Amino acid sequence: MEFDQLLFKKVSNFISRVKNKPSEAEVKRTIHLGDQRNELTILAQALTGKPLKIITAEREGGWKDDLFLLPGKFSLLPTKALNEQLYWFRIFYLSTLVNHQDKFQSLPVTDIIDKNNTTNQQILETLFNEFPAVEPLYHMLLEQFKWLAEEGKNDVDYSWLFGKWLRHSAAFTHQPKDHSALNGKHALPKPNTELKAKPVDEITSIQVDKKAQEDYTLMHNFEKVETAEEFNGTWRDFDGDDDLKEHAEALEQITLKNTVRVDDETHSVYQCEFIANAQIPESRSLPSKDKIQCFTYDEWNYKTTSYRKDYCAVYPEPIKVMDHDYIQKAIKENGILLRALRKQFASFFNQLLTVKHLNQGEELDIDALTDLVADQKAGNTPNDKVYNSKRKRKKDLSVLFLLDLSLSSDGYTGGNRIIDIEKQVVILMGELLHEFQIDFQIDGFWSKTRNHCSYMNLKQFEGNWHIAKGAIGGIAPEGYTRIGPALRHAKTQMEKQDSRAKWIVILSDGKPNDYDKYEGKYGIADVRQALRELDEQHIHVHTFAIEEKAKFYLPQIFGKANYNVLSNPKEMLMSMSDFCQKILVK
Amino acid sequence: MKINEEPFYKEIGKEVAIFDASYEQKLPVLLKGPTGTGKSRFVEYMAWKLGKELITVACHEETSSTDLIGRFILKGTEAVWQDGPLTQAVKKGAIIYLDEVAEARPDIVVAIHSLTDYRRTLFLDKLGEEIKAENGFMLVASFNPGYQKGFKELKPSTRQRFVAMSFEYPRQEIEIEIIKQETGIDQNTAKALVKIAEKIRNLGELGLTETVSTRLLVDAAKMIKTEVGKRLAVEVAIVQPLTDDEEILNTLKNLTQLMI
Numbered sequence: 001m002e003f004d005q006l007l008f009k010k011v012s013n014f015i016s017r018v019k020n021k022p023s024e025a026e027v028k029r030t031i032h033l034g035d036q037r038n039e040l041t042i043l044a045q046a047l048t049g050k051p052l053k054i055i056t057a058e059r060e061g062g063w064k065d066d067l068f069l070l071p072g073k074f075s076l077l078p079t080k081a082l083n084e085q086l087y088w089f090r091i092f093y094l095s096t097l098v099n100h101q102d103k104f105q106s107l108p109v110t111d112i113i114d115k116n117n118t119t120n121q122q123i124l125e126t127l128f129n130e131f132p133a134v135e136p137l138y139h140m141l142l143e144q145f146k147w148l149a150e151e152g153k154n155d156v157d158y159s160w161l162f163g164k165w166l167r168h169s170a171a172f173t174h175q176p177k178d179h180s181a182l183n184g185k186h187a188l189p190k191p192n193t194e195l196k197a198k199p200v201d202e203i204t205s206i207q208v209d210k211k212a213q214e215d216y217t218l219m220h221n222f223e224k225v226e227t228a229e230e231f232n233g234t235w236r237d238f239d240g241d242d243d244l245k246e247h248a249e250a251l252e253q254i255t256l257k258n259t260v261r262v263d264d265e266t267h268s269v270y271q272c273e274f275i276a277n278a279q280i281p282e283s284r285s286l287p288s289k290d291k292i293q294c295f296t297y298d299e300w301n302y303k304t305t306s307y308r309k310d311y312c313a314v315y316p317e318p319i320k321v322m323d324h325d326y327i328q329k330a331i332k333e334n335g336i337l338l339r340a341l342r343k344q345f346a347s348f349f350n351q352l353l354t355v356k357h358l359n360q361g362e363e364l365d366i367d368a369l370t371d372l373v374a375d376q377k378a379g380n381t382p383n384d385k386v387y388n389s390k391r392k393r394k395k396d397l398s399v400l401f402l403l404d405l406s407l408s409s410d411g412y413t414g415g416n417r418i419i420d421i422e423k424q425v426v427i428l429m430g431e432l433l434h435e436f437q438i439d440f441q442i443d444g445f446w447s448k449t450r451n452h453c454s455y456m457n458l459k460q461f462e463g464n465w466h467i468a469k470g471a472i473g474g475i476a477p478e479g480y481t482r483i484g485p486a487l488r489h490a491k492t493q494m495e496k497q498d499s500r501a502k503w504i505v506i507l508s509d510g511k512p513n514d515y516d517k518y519e520g521k522y523g524i525a526d527v528r529q530a531l532r533e534l535d536e537q538h539i540h541v542h543t544f545a546i547e548e549k550a551k552f553y554l555p556q557i558f559g560k561a562n563y564n565v566l567s568n569p570k571e572m573l574m575s576m577s578d579f580c581q582k583i584l585v586k
Numbered sequence: 587m588k589i590n591e592e593p594f595y596k597e598i599g600k601e602v603a604i605f606d607a608s609y610e611q612k613l614p615v616l617l618k619g620p621t622g623t624g625k626s627r628f629v630e631y632m633a634w635k636l637g638k639e640l641i642t643v644a645c646h647e648e649t650s651s652t653d654l655i656g657r658f659i660l661k662g663t664e665a666v667w668q669d670g671p672l673t674q675a676v677k678k679g680a681i682i683y684l685d686e687v688a689e690a691r692p693d694i695v696v697a698i699h700s701l702t703d704y705r706r707t708l709f710l711d712k713l714g715e716e717i718k719a720e721n722g723f724m725l726v727a728s729f730n731p732g733y734q735k736g737f738k739e740l741k742p743s744t745r746q747r748f749v750a751m752s753f754e755y756p757r758q759e760i761e762i763e764i765i766k767q768e769t770g771i772d773q774n775t776a777k778a779l780v781k782i783a784e785k786i787r788n789l790g791e792l793g794l795t796e797t798v799s800t801r802l803l804v805d806a807a808k809m810i811k812t813e814v815g816k817r818l819a820v821e822v823a824i825v826q827p828l829t830d831d832e833e834i835l836n837t838l839k840n841l842t843q844l845m846i
Binding site: 048 | 844
């Protein structure tokens with residue numbers, strides 16, 4: 001950069017910094033959406049009964065699909081309290097729109113809502129009718145906007161108060177409102193053409209380069225027949241035409257290597273079976289794996305309320321890396337905590353070991369003794385089992401820890417990396433359970449579409465804990481979170497156990513998500529169905545989530561009392577230790 | 587306990603007819619449903635309606651079959667047999683109501699089995715006697731299916747012995763009526779309370795172990811009738827008992843204040 005350019009840049013930056021720097025008063029009265037988001041989300045969900053999310057809008061925002069868009073920060077009104085109340089009013093206003101969408105959708109609207117707009121008047125009427133106490137709040141805010149106009153600070157821009165009309169996505173507008181009315185006819189538009197492609201070993205998902213796509217200039221090659229060429233880095237526009245049939249022959253000649261993910265409607269399906277994981281040398285070198293072992297599981301489709309038969313393929317993954325140093329470090333770092341828990345477990349087991357109604361023992365059972373004397377006096381044959389003893393109680397329990405190893409566990413919460421929290425917690429729990437001889441297994445899962453759900457067995461029920469520890473140390477985040485098939489596979493593992501009580505403990509952010517549209521309602525419905533299947537087999541599930549936001553969606557999946565949300569290893573370990581004691585008492 | 591005065595109970599479905607029919611057919615009844623939906627009140631009402639004595643046992647994790655059947659106790663130098671509530675009910679032909687039966691120890695389930703089928707007998711192991719239930723004896727049990735899932739549940743084999751009814755929170759207009767009848771509060775306040783409940787029940791799946799029950803609303807209405815003030819009454823009677831999570835607490839406080 002030349003000197004004059006550099007100088008210009010510096011000066012320009014300085015001016016814009018000074019110009020845009022908010023005054024102290026403005027900073028004081030500014031309210032940030034980030035600080036309010038959780039409370040506003042609870043409010044929106046309470047008012048609408050829908051799992052709405054709140055995200056930051058470009059400017060004033062509005063309602064789109066399952067989202068409420070609100071300004072990232074707001075400071076127009078003179079006090080912080082007023083600015084906060086604006087957010088509250090916005091939620092009430094948008095919730096009224098959601099609750100009465102059928103009524104308002106047909107009304108004429110302008111992009112920006114004016115306060116005198118008839119539609120707006122009707123919305124407000126409905127709102128005040130339902131929540132009379134919001135009316136004074138509205139008038140107070142309106143007065144403030146008018147005052148701002150008089151002060152000449154701003155044109156009265158009511159869009160801040162009401163937001164603007166946003167267009168819902170096609171999927172949202174088509175989505176049926178009543179589940180009972182769901183059937184095949186109402187499902188999303190069906191693709192017209194479906195063709196089978198030849199299988200490939202591996203596919204790579206690549207990001208669409210929109211710039212390159214726009215810049216592409218059509219060049220005509222004079223070919224006599226239809227041809228297709230493999231992707232070589234040149235991006236072309238997606239025309240959305242359904243001419244797969246015409247190109248079928250040409251496509252036969254090439255190998256499918258790359259896929260992209262786009263939001264366009266599906267017109268045709270080019271279905272390709274790919275043998276996942278075949279590229280991993282370890283799996284080939286294992287003697288027992290002449291053929292790649294694969295388990296198929298059904299998946300629940302809530303739209304048709306039926307199973308998709310053998311829809312997901314679960315591949316047992318071999319352990320790739322062993323890291324014993326990690327274990328040493330984790331145990332060393334958490335030594336104090338581990339000792340405390342060990343003490344707690346020991347005292348717990350001692351407390352529990354009292355066995356009543358014995359012929360001999362260290363203590364007399366006062367109730368049984370009273371019964372004995374009473375029976376004697378009454379002329380009955382007394383029961384002489386009047387002793388209590390401290391004996392080892394049989395721990396008839398199997399616990400399977402299921403770790404979510406998807407890429408979301410690579411994130412951080414409260415300064416801790418999620419995968420590290422998971423690893424440390426299972427290591428320490430493993431130490432305790434091993435010491436106290438409770439049957440446990442540790443597995444992990446991740447997925448890359450339904451065709452490739454991976455399931456890694458880190459420690460089997462009968463496996464050696466000291467060897468397994470190294471495997472836990474070596475795990476790393478990968479892929480997505482398809483919980484359904486993982487739970488179903490865990491179920492088959494648990495079915496082999498004879499224990500009276502069987503528990504699967506999931507460590508995850510709990511959000512079903514995979515890039516072949518395993519998300520939102522579909523994902524949640526599948527996980528719930530998998531949980532129902534487990535319940536039928538009397539296998540209980542408890543989830544420990546490591547994300548603060550999980551409390552907003554976990555209950556929808558796992559029910560009210562079957563999860564804990566925690567943010568650091570210590571908290572989670574304490575909570576899990578309590579949980580284990582609770583299930584042992586049962 | 588004989589119930590002399592008619593307890594207030596608002597019928598929601600056909601529960602009264604079902605109970606009557608079960609009584610006539612000598613079948614035990616199981617009431618399922620979340621807390622505060624009127625299960626206990628319903629049993630009281632039915633006992634009054636049928637003119638029967640009602641014996642209620644609030645089961646907890648230490649409740650054993652001895653507690654239900656009876657035991658010998660020492661009185662001076664003598665051992666005296668004392669009937670437990672279940673034995674009393676069987677002998678008197680009363681209605682026995684085992685509240686939260688899933689909480690009790692598993693041995694009570696064994697004790698009641700022979701009472702729940704055609705035999706209608708109770709075996710008193712300590713006395714070595716088997717007694718036949720008097721005409722008019724009825725076994726009623728209740729449990730909350732959502733509570734402590736996985737920890738305390740009724741075995742399917744036990745559930746199958748009962749005629750089962752589900753209790754849910756009533757429809758808005760019925761709930762308003764219940765609150766008015768129970769507390770004598772005005773229509774508008776009752777309506778506002780029910781609306782608050784509706785909104786909070788939307789959050790039923792948001793980490794609240796229990797949601798707003800009709801009982802909570804009745805309590806809130808009772809508090810409103812005192813000098814406490816509407817908003818504070820709603821806060822202490824509805825919001826505070828529900829959660830300790832600060833964010834949810836704040837939101838519910840603000841929400842209820844904008845609604846009443």
